[in-house]
Amino acid sequence: MTARDETVGPATPATGDRPAVRVALLGCGVVGTEVVRLLTTQAADLAARVGAPLELVGVAVRDVEAERDPVVDRALLTADAEGLVAKADVVVEVVGGIEPARSLLLRAIEHGAAVVTANKALLAEDGPTLYQAADAAGVDLYFEAAVAGAIPLVRPVRESLTGDRVHRVLGIVNGTTNYVLDRMATEGLDLAGAVAEAQALGYAEADPTADVEGFDAAAKAAILASLAFHTRVSLDDVDRQGITSVTADDVAWAGRTGHVIKLLAIAERRAGADGAEGVQVRVHPALVPAEHPLAGVRGAFNAVFVEAEAAGELMFYGRGAGGAPTASAVLGDVVSAARHRVHGGRGPAESWYAALPVLPADAARTRYQVRLEVADRPGVLAQVSAELAEHGVSIEAVRQTPSAEAEDGVAHLVITTHEAPEAALAATVAAIDGLDAVRSVVSVLRVEGA
């Protein structure tokens, strides 16, 4: 077949006698099992949409003897992943991690297979290697499932917005930490308790580091920034702060000041110190106003705002993880790659022509909420305000606990600033911390989504 294919509809039987597109699956955990389920239960629909049947030719797993969902045909299981990728047209990788995933994908590409991966860590660490290999071989590299689960976000940013100029991407891209922060806010749990609950429910891994330290969100932020700004951003370029320092007290105070705490991934285009354009990418917990749409994103859901020059503000919302939602994203990519096998053509290649510099963390400008424990006596606010003014940080609001609520002569002072450079804020906080009347700087949190 050439690229000039007929309309897919009843008048022209869709699949004709075209040979099947051979699909190999690497990994058969929660996501892999659901990929098999969709390939099986939707087989007729998928064949009609592709224009040829999709044939699952093998499933590579570490342990072929392990118990599995009955939807997985045991005859397809193999421990020989290397051998499997050599006989597929489309290779789906849902193993995760850097190796052996990278080697297997490179081997698949070398053999001329299109690859579909959900592997955000690999893409954020070494995406260009994969892109270049796919490019050299002239095959597709798709990865919708690597960011925000079921939510179509990679394709819209990579293709729909490619005629526009994206300024900013901001959102909740890690469901585990979102669930944890949610439970802290609604149930008053502390971090350890909420993480334990998430682990018991299977929402968090036994080792929750990748989620709670923000590595997972940072990998997604790097991928989104690369696509949105046509540049290369890797995991190391992301200013990353997880939720491990968020206390039950922080969460309670957030509520008292009309906010909720969310772990946000933010990528923005802005001018660097030399005036030249660059990108700044960060992941950190932030206070979000209770009335902001992101504040209402609960549990394992993800939501991402994209701001572009002509399009204005867009929001994408849906399930950010889980077997079936992730499998939906994987299958969309499998159909695209398989269609190219049947009808010709190729998906978009890496686009990094802009080659923008990555700006340092202190290039960020945002609002802050600083919470202090201060001596309960007159004049303290004046001293603190003077330090802020000194450093050019403007105050938006101050909230001071009444003396009646002071314990042991200690009062709480919560200061919200207008937008200020991170560097100025850091200097201000250091100066405030040195004041006699200030017992401690309890927390410094960014405020986003005003």
Add this chain to the structure above:
Amino acid sequence: MTARDETVGPATPATGDRPAVRVALLGCGVVGTEVVRLLTTQAADLAARVGAPLELVGVAVRDVEAERDPVVDRALLTADAEGLVAKADVVVEVVGGIEPARSLLLRAIEHGAAVVTANKALLAEDGPTLYQAADAAGVDLYFEAAVAGAIPLVRPVRESLTGDRVHRVLGIVNGTTNYVLDRMATEGLDLAGAVAEAQALGYAEADPTADVEGFDAAAKAAILASLAFHTRVSLDDVDRQGITSVTADDVAWAGRTGHVIKLLAIAERRAGADGAEGVQVRVHPALVPAEHPLAGVRGAFNAVFVEAEAAGELMFYGRGAGGAPTASAVLGDVVSAARHRVHGGRGPAESWYAALPVLPADAARTRYQVRLEVADRPGVLAQVSAELAEHGVSIEAVRQTPSAEAEDGVAHLVITTHEAPEAALAATVAAIDGLDAVRSVVSVLRVEGA
């Protein structure tokens, strides 16, 4: 160039010495002007993303002498649209209406040009003609801008979700009526007053029929249903009801019962009377609970929920109209089509293999709110309830104004039902209307988004 193109990045200059992709623009109103602006101001970026420069070769307008935004080079204006389409690689149509848009697009396709259109009316009335022509000529037909303005919705439904099974699409897809209903709710305006205001602000046309009668929303619903369910749905298949019967009183009562009124477009897959699967597509005003995300969609914004088997519930939100947002969607398509010109390949063709029957309006099942004026005397609720029970319609809630508020012996009775078939509800309402104690059935509104 073949489909095997190199990575687009600094190491390999993007555009090389490839010839420009010639773009022709049909129409230069609000959207067309913004298309020209993006093509001009983003020229370097667009060239890098396409792999070749985009050259605007002409702008077809009715009146070449009319005053225009200075971004439009007057030397490009022509009244000869037919001549223009013959010399372009990509033709962008933002004229609207059925003719001459259809003839011009068909002529462009015949000449081998890819076409990008924002014309929802044409696609909903005669999409298959365009699809078939594009298919026969082996060219792209893209139309992201035809539905929900800047929001990437066509591409996600057509491509990202193509490995999944969509059950339902539901949303606000007409910004004009959304603005009008919004003003009625927040300012207490009546319909005529709110429409007049929208006209004064340029949000509504001098003849607002297409918006207020629901034709625009119905066209978008037909397009979305066709894509989501891989079937053919035209404007005539949509059960359409506009907002002209919505009164200030309806809006006020909606607020009193914790709802807002929104004009919704709904497309769903369900079993017909014979048990076979079909699609039901409708546009009508509906009560939406105040806490539902759709209730918060204000002014000219659009928001669309998509429910799929594996992906679960997704939401897309953004600007649904306006020059720049619509131009963003158009340019995304232009880049896709132009990339295919340069690198080979083709976008997805029409997919209507499922060929599902369109189910009649009374196949819909939903909840209803029925508002009655009844005699203020004991036993009326019992009579009304008996009629509902008789027709198998189950009551979720009843709200009766206290006698103290009755005027001239007339009380208000507001009944919210559980999900019921439209046919049963219609029969029930007729029976209730015949009751002695019922002065009038003031309104019957569907309740969606529970």
